[in-house]
Amino acid sequence: MTVHARGYRPLKDRRRSKGLRFVPIFREARRDAMRGVLLLVFRLLCVLLPLILIGFFLYFQSGPLSAILRQTTGGMQLDELTTARETLSIALLMFHDWTALWIVLLSLFVGAGVIADDLRTRALPLYLVRPITPIDYFLGKWLVPVSALVVYVLCPGLLLVLLAASMRPSGETWAFLVDRRDVILALLHHFAVLAVGYASLVVLVSTVARRRLSAIVLGALVFLGGSLIAGSAMGVKGPLGDAARATSLYANAQRVLQDGLGSSLPYAQRAELPSTTAAYVVTGALFVACAVAVLRRARTSEVVS
Template identity: 35%
Template sequence: MAVYARGYRPYEGSFGGRSPVMAIFGQGFRNAIRTRSFKILGVLVLIFYVIFTIQMYVMLNIEEVVSEGFSRFANRNEPFDFATYTTRYLKQALMGFYGFVATVGALISMLAGAGIVADDLRTRALPLYLVRPIRPIEYVLGKALVLPAVLAIVLLSPGLTFYLFAGLWQPDGTTNEWLGNNVDILGNVIHSYLVASFGFTGLMLFLSARTPRRGTVMAIAAAVYFGGAMMAGLGSELRGVAQQALKHVSLIVNSVSAHVMAEAETDRWRNEAQMERFREEAPSPTIGMVVAIAVLLIGAYAVYRRARSTEVSE
């Protein structure tokens, strides 16, 4: 293999390229969506999405089904119309959809995100980054954007399209009115996505910055995800401080809490007392968001510490 088969030439271009944050993010995102686990689980979500879309079409567009749905969703003593029916159906559908897809999102974050920093530690790429004109915080930001972008594909885009479909399938001329009156559904979709992406990202950043071993990261992440869900279930059965603490420890349950709460309000069989008790037992969307942000900050700090303390030579 000949050396200097081509002579060395000085670089005469500019140094005005895009931010290193975007370069690191782009590299991480491409690596994440190229993983087999993302492709397999992504197809699973896609299948689930198509089924839900077809079901939603049937529920909102086939007259016989709509009539039957009216009887299921309408309270006895309230005026009821197609717009209200759509709202209640959509809230239930979103709860069902995200009840499953949030778990898939956690799995995707676990499999695609395990190497997010760990791979750089294992291959010792981190010093190659840090001898460039970038700050540790830019490395952290670039890495922290990867999983939210990946999760936007599976957790955010389906909810947004369901909301739009529901608006488009309203009677002529009422689409904008329905969309405007149901912004809270859009808010729930975004809330759910943010809680999931903050929480999942924070956990994976934290674990991935602690060890170069992907397997260890995945094993601990699985324990946190599924152990947390079990603890949250146990917490719901308790009372007092233990209940309040434990019911918020699951990142997966927290991520669907906005949909759970919205769905609960559509249930015509639940009276105010039952609703009050439900609120006691279910995790609060607000506290769920606070927990997710806290986990994200802890994870980001762990990566920052790692980037600050990485030796360039040994």
């Protein structure tokens, strides 16, 4: 019997009309973004090496960690628990400082192609004629760099916390974790600001550039430009200086991390950072700009006209 003869047939197969429709988009985009041996090596090296090195310093209470701690305390003898707490804070700040450039590059390599590849291969019509919403498309793509940052920013930080806790005498591990829950919260907070900022920026440039390589170059220029503006605004007082300093996404994330860890550490005071409010406003604005750009793109096929 033909469709013509039976009229409009009702849908009775196993198709789901609701649910997390962005998940397949995310999985496919992530698989595509993470493809390549070179990228795998880069991903491992840029995070694994600093993590191992800082983990070594933390475990043996040696190297630059102990030097900074001595500088912090002015040579004053601290009790063992305070030493462990302060060393962990320094280790976390040091890790994020050492990996800052690599994380920017990693975000660009992973996220630059998520929308640009669809535009280049003209695959957008394949999404537009399927029963997904532009929000599904946006979430599926935006979460790709976020998921990479979970692995390469959040997880190493949590591993350092676990390492510090595991070094406590038997029976004190859990108590240390409970005592330093502020560190875990600070790491989550730092990750949220960094991931939202970085992911929004790379997805935004991916949408604008339409080519993976162009998106990487444009993204790198924006990151660099933000850092230069922030650097030139050192010492500038008032909201203008604050806003200028907040153009550095790294500085925004550092501000949040330092707020969480306590800002009395000299290691963390090398640079003037934006206010917490400015960090939030810039991160939020970037997310909104990214969402608007992707949703607009996902609603039109004129790019393939």
